[in-house]
Amino acid sequence: MSKNKQLDAWVSEMATMCQPDAVVWCDGSSAEYDRMLHVMEQSGTAIRLDEGKRPHSIYVRSDPADVARVEEFTFICSMSKDDAGPTNNWKDPAETKAILTPLFTGCMKGRTLYVIPYSMGPIGSPIAKIGVELTDSPYVVASMHIMARVGTKVLDVLGEGEFVRGLHSVGAPLEKDGQPDTPWPCNAKTKYICHFPETREIMSYGSGYGGNALLGKKCHALRIASVQARDEGWLAEHMLILGITNPEGVKKYIAAAFPSACGKTNLAMLQPTVPGWKIETIGDDIAWMKFGADGHLYAINPEFGFFGVAPGTSLKSNFNAMKAIERNTIFTNCALTPDRDIWWEEMTDTPPAELTDWLRRPWTPASGRKTAHPNARFCAPASQCPVISREWEDPKGVRIDAILFGGRRATVVPLVNEALSWQHGTFLGSIMSSETTAAAAGAVGALRFDPFAMLPFCGYHMGDYFGHWLKIGAKADPARLPRLFNVNWFRKGADGKFLWPGYGENSRVLKWVFERVAGTGKAVDTPIGRLPAPGSLDLAGLSVPPSAMDQVLKVDIEAWLAELPAVRAHYEKFGDKLPQGLKDELAALEKRLQGAGAKV
Ligand code: OXD
Ligand code: MN
Numbered sequence: 001m002s003k004n005k006q007l008d009a010w011v012s013e014m015a016t017m018c019q020p021d022a023v024v025w026c027d028g029s030s031a032e033y034d035r036m037l038h039v040m041e042q043s044g045t046a047i048r049l050d051e052g053k054r055p056h057s058i059y060v061r062s063d064p065a066d067v068a069r070v071e072e073f074t075f076i077c078s079m080s081k082d083d084a085g086p087t088n089n090w091k092d093p094a095e096t097k098a099i100l101t102p103l104f105t106g107c108m109k110g111r112t113l114y115v116i117p118y119s120m121g122p123i124g125s126p127i128a129k130i131g132v133e134l135t136d137s138p139y140v141v142a143s144m145h146i147m148a149r150v151g152t153k154v155l156d157v158l159g160e161g162e163f164v165r166g167l168h169s170v171g172a173p174l175e176k177d178g179q180p181d182t183p184w185p186c187n188a189k190t191k192y193i194c195h196f197p198e199t200r201e202i203m204s205y206g207s208g209y210g211g212n213a214l215l216g217k218k219c220h221a222l223r224i225a226s227v228q229a230r231d232e233g234w235l236a237e238h239m240l241i242l243g244i245t246n247p248e249g250v251k252k253y254i255a256a257a258f259p260s261a262c263g264k265t266n267l268a269m270l271q272p273t274v275p276g277w278k279i280e281t282i283g284d285d286i287a288w289m290k291f292g293a294d295g296h297l298y299a300i301n302p303e304f305g306f307f308g309v310a311p312g313t314s315l316k317s318n319f320n321a322m323k324a325i326e327r328n329t330i331f332t333n334c335a336l337t338p339d340r341d342i343w344w345e346e347m348t349d350t351p352p353a354e355l356t357d358w359l360r361r362p363w364t365p366a367s368g369r370k371t372a373h374p375n376a377r378f379c380a381p382a383s384q385c386p387v388i389s390r391e392w393e394d395p396k397g398v399r400i401d402a403i404l405f406g407g408r409r410a411t412v413v414p415l416v417n418e419a420l421s422w423q424h425g426t427f428l429g430s431i432m433s434s435e436t437t438a439a440a441a442g443a444v445g446a447l448r449f450d451p452f453a454m455l456p457f458c459g460y461h462m463g464d465y466f467g468h469w470l471k472i473g474a475k476a477d478p479a480r481l482p483r484l485f486n487v488n489w490f491r492k493g494a495d496g497k498f499l500w501p502g503y504g505e506n507s508r509v510l511k512w513v514f515e516r517v518a519g520t521g522k523a524v525d526t527p528i529g530r531l532p533a534p535g536s537l538d539l540a541g542l543s544v545p546p547s548a549m550d551q552v553l554k555v556d557i558e559a560w561l562a563e564l565p566a567v568r569a570h571y572e573k574f575g576d577k578l579p580q581g582l583k584d585e586l587a588a589l590e591k592r593l594q595g596a597g598a599k600v
Contacts, residue, residue: 001025002117002155007132007163011115014134014167019106020113026141028117028151036142044183045139046330050340055327059342060139061358062209062333065188068375068441069211069218069260071456074193076223078460083197085461086573087451096194100203103171103190107205110174110181111136117155117163118148120221120288120302124157125395127234127290127300129225131164133215137185140168140213143330146305146379148216164200164224166215171206184208195219197227197459210307210332210377211439221286221302223459229288230460230468233475238453239287240268241299241398243389244514247276252514255287255299255482256404257429257453260439261375263489263502265308269320269387272507274538279507280389281320281382282398284308289400295480298397303382309439310334310376311345317503321378323386330379333358335371344372374438401517406487407434407450412559413488415500415552416509416537418516418523418530422473425484427585428529430466431567432486449570463577470581483517486529491552499552501544508538526555527592557597564590 001008002025015023026032037058040046046058076084077093084090091099114135121128133144144150171187187206194203202219204212211218225236239255258264268284283301292298308321310331315322325331334344335355343352357363357371382388391398405428407413419425429452436446440456449455451462458465473481487509489502512532515521522533531553539549567586571578 002158004155004158004160004163007158010165011134015113017101017104018108018113018136018169020108020111020136022112023115024112025115026117026151028145028149028153032151033142033145036138036145039138040142043181047336047340049331049342053339053341054329057327057329057331059334059336060330060332061184061360063182063184063186063188064359066184066186066207066209067333067373068209068439069456070191070193070207071440071442073191074456075195076459077194077196079198083460085463085577087455087458087462091194093196100192100194100205103192103205104167104169104203107169107171107173108136110179114138114141116141116144116150117152117158118144118150118216119154119157120148120216120225121300122393122395123149123153125300125397127288127298127395127397128302129164129220129228130154130158130161131166131216131220133166133168135168135213137168137170137208137213139208139330143210143214143307143379144216146330146381147214147307148304162200164202164220166202166204166220168204168213168215169206170208193219195223195459197224200224200228210379214307217286217303217307218457221288222454222457225288225302226454226457226465227459230464233472234288234290235297235472237287237289238285238457239403240264240284241282241287241301241400242268243280243282243391243398244510245278245280246514250518252401252517253282253299253398254402254404254510254513255289255400256406256487258406259408259434259437259450259453260456261309261437262406262408262434265306265321266318266503267506269318269385270506271319271504272510273504273541274507274511277507277511279510280387281385282389282392283382290397291476292396292399295477296399297482299400300395300397301382301392305379305381306385307377307379310378311370311372311374313344313378314347317346320385320387324384325378325380326384328381328384331376332379333373333376335363344376345370374444400482402485402513403482404485404487404513405429405432405452406489407432408437408490409434409488410490410492412556412563413486413491414531414555415488415491416512416532417486417528419484419486420529422478422481422484423470423581424529424585426466426469426473427582427589428484428486429469430582431570461574461577463574463579466574466582467577467579470579485513493548493551499544499548505542508542512537527557527589527596528555528560531555557593561593561597
């Protein structure tokens with residue numbers, strides 16, 4: 001029970017429908033977290049990792065049918081189909097409820113319904129928002145403890161106020177008394193991740209996977225929040241936030257949008273290779289940005305932990321993430337060592353001689369297959385990151401001076417490119433494209449447009465979303481707006497190898513961005529935007545041959561011109577919702593490219 005009558009009434013209505021054996025209100029205590037780990041151990045969901053090697057941590061393997069976000073079964077159930085737009089799956093809200101009600105009826109039989117009040121953002125921050133998730137999954141309860149601020153303290157702040165309603169079930173009732181549970185209950189056949197933007201509701205059925213089941217994250221902090229942000233004049237974005245300090249001690253904050261599994265966590269906590277520069281983490285996945293009284297945009301990380309892609313993470317590629325996951329961490333779908341620790345591809349140069357893979361099979365380096373699922377994850381408290389910024393919980397947020405947009409592009413897109421204006425930057429964000437990754441079910445490596453890295457996360461019509469970005473720019477003092485940049489760490493040479501080493505070396509690009517914002521970095525105008533002037537990108541000590549640097553920074557006029565038909569086709573999807581400002585930018589780009597082409 002709470003002091004919020006609407007909350008109590010909703011919980012009791014949902015409990016009547018879902019028919020759990022018990023209803024438990026989560027208090028957010030560490031004793032409760034430990035209870036969840038214990039419940040998961042008892043039910044066979046989790047294995048406790050070796051206390052000496054990985055204290056207070058568990059290892060979980062999901063059902064093979066439940067390993068990633070399911071975009072195909074993710075729906076925006078706005079009143080009008082037009083509000084969901086061409087990039088979302090739409091379902092009529094009433095029809096959806098008519099499908100979901102029978103599915104949710106009795107879906108928690110034999111299970112406990114947990115009520116998780118959570119705050120996205122520091123509790124009480126003017127930028128934070130409150131939600132309540134009802135779930136029948138102890139894995140979700142424990143993960144929500146890590147990923148959001150949860151429990152009684154949230155109810156105290158909520159009082160009689162409004163909250164986002166999230167109902168989640170793994171969709172696997174235990175119908176008969178004493179029916180044994182499966183290690184990872186889920187519904188292998190039926191999954192629905194549904195959002196009702198007008199009523200600020202989420203209903204998620206059939207999956208226990210993080211992005212589908214931890215409702216504070218993608219469902220609330222992006223899909224529902226993007227609609228709230230549109231209505232209230234702020235931004236809810238799929239962006240990391242980092243602080244960057246130069247050798248003189250001047251600190252600036254940068255937000256950066258990259259599609260899922262494209263290195264946001266690595267960039268957010270990278271170790272700079274440029275001497276004297278420091279990077280600190282505020283967030284690795286989501287940024288909520290609002291205008292402060294001074295007319296600048298301030299960002300908070302609404303999350304409390306990291307739910308990061310594990311494979312590829314190592315002391316070399318992300319030292320700080322490896323430190324953050326040394327304890328108090330939930331690992332999902334990686335491999336298990338014989339001495340009860342975890343391993344995944346590239347964690348160490350030499351794999352252990354024997355492992356149990358994520359599908360519970362014996363594995364050796366000779367097995368000839370991957371031992372961890374490519375979307376294996378770690379879930380760890382953000383506070384454990386050695387380079388977490390002092391300001392990461394500042395309720396007023398941090399002032400954003402630059403925003404980066406980056407995709408995974410083997411060709412065409414150069415290492416870094418500064419937009420000519422906010423409108424031009426919005427254009428660059430709107431035509432972002434990237435190769436797909438294992439973070440979502442489906443093909444990997446297929447090139448698709450992923451505007452602002454929000455394709456799977458924008459809760460309304462993407463054309464209106466572009467318009468919202470333009471409006472944000474139009475109402476601000478241009479001098480106070482963050483500068484916008486396009487980056488691409490993933491360009492490849494003719495031999496198919498990456499041209500740019502990435503990881504810590506990306507600090508060289510961040511340094512140039514910092515200097516551009518500070519007014520000291522030099523740039524040259526090109527048809528696509530402003531690129532580093534010769535000598536202005538700090539390459540001291542970098543072993544990339546000049547020919548590769550030329551390629552990585554090349555503005556390939558022919559290749560850009562060849563992209564335009566695809567950009568036009570992408571834009572056509574938005575019909576009359578495509579803002580005129582972006583049509584103008586496309587025409588201007590074409591003209592500049594043709595002008596440059598004619599000169600060549
Ligand atoms: C994530 C994702 O988990 O984007 O952050 O899929
Ligand atoms: Mn993400």
